Amino acid sequence: MNRYQVVVTREKPFWVAVVQGLPGGATESRSLALLEGEVRDLVSGLTDVDEDAFALSWDYGAAFPDDVAAVLGQVRIARENLERSRVEYERLQHDAVAGVRGEGVSVRDAAVLLSLSHQRISQIAS
Incomplete structure (x- = not known):
């Protein structure tokens, strides 16, 4: 199973997710709770695999001091x-x-x- 590293930052009022190593792999959401779905949809669309066929690792460090x-x-x-x-x-x-x-x-x-x-x-x- 492929694993993608997702770096999350904040650009108020949005949470911005960048999927490392995936060209075009960036999306945003006003709600952190909805961000995983947005990222899964993005990765699925860019890689042509099902949304549950890969794992995501999240790094929220860049979003905060x-x-x-x-x-x-x-x-x-x-x-x-x-x-x-x-x-x-x-x-x-x-x-x-x-x-x-x-x-x-x-x-x-x-x-x-x-x-x-x-x-x-x-x-x-x-």
Whole structure:
């Protein structure tokens, strides 16, 4: 799957998106919420592929002063780390539930061990 880097700037009242490495790959929108659809339509039209056949990476840094851009970057990294941690936590939860239940520990006791509700233990175990 192709991935396109999109650099976003602000030219009030517009959000301007430039698709790196794609000649003619620029569009604008008054709403940031609508910009992805505009960019997908643009890339699809320029490359003759379906809108869901490629990935977009977004860079909003140029739209803000350096301090704000830095914080936005930190938020993005923190969110990615949080997602990785969540996935790892869920895997460990599953392994722990399987392990203690495999040792004959009751659902309610497993709930105490893992600081979860007995209902959640049952969900994980199924």
